[in-house]
Amino acid sequence: MLNKFESVAMGSILEREAPDLLGCIPTLEVTGRTHTGVGFFTDLSSESSRKVASDQNLTFGKTAYADIDGLRHGVGFVLYVGDGLPSLLEVFSHAGEEIPRNIQKFRFRNTIE
Numbered sequence: 001m002l003n004k005f006e007s008v009a010m011g012s013i014l015e016r017e018a019p020d021l022l023g024c025i026p027t028l029e030v031t032g033r034t035h036t037g038v039g040f041f042t043d044l045s046s047e048s049s050r051k052v053a054s055d056q057n058l059t060f061g062k063t064a065y066a067d068i069d070g071l072r073h074g075v076g077f078v079l080y081v082g083d084g085l086p087s088l089l090e091v092f093s094h095a096g097e098e099i100p101r102n103i104q105k106f107r108f109r110n111t112i113e
Contacts, residue, residue: 002030005103006042006089009066012108013079014086017060024085035101039075039092046085057082061090069105071097 002010007025014021024046032043061077068075073095080088093099 002028002042003103005066005106006030008106008108009064009077009091010079010086010089012110013061013064013077016063016110018058018081021081021086028086035099037098038096039090039099040101042089042091044086044088063110065109067107067109068099068103070100073097075099 002025010025010028011022014025027046028044029046030042031045032041034041034043058081060079060081064077066075066077071093073093075091075093077092078090079086080090091099
């Protein structure tokens with residue numbers, strides 16, 4: 001199950017860059033999480049048949065940023081879409097700061113301030 005941070009991140013990214021994929025968020029299942037210290041990867045799968053028109057591999061998230069309590073420079077994102085559905089969410093620190101495993105307080109924005 002997506003945690004609150006992952007769910008809000010994906011909603012923010014897709015609302016701006018691929019609104020046709022917003023409806024698939026509730027169908028996504030987390031198949032794995034890898035925390036690297038300065039980022040993390042959330043592996044995703046879905047039983048949904050709702051796919052984007054193209055089966056090509058796509059990436060989104062270039063305009064999404066988040067401030068997280070305790071991090072000075074915030075984080076960025078890459079959302080990978082394969083076979084028409086989100087398959088991986090990558091979150092990374094902009095300045096090599098350690099990202100907490102359990103993110104509680106955050107604020108999303110669409111530009112670097």
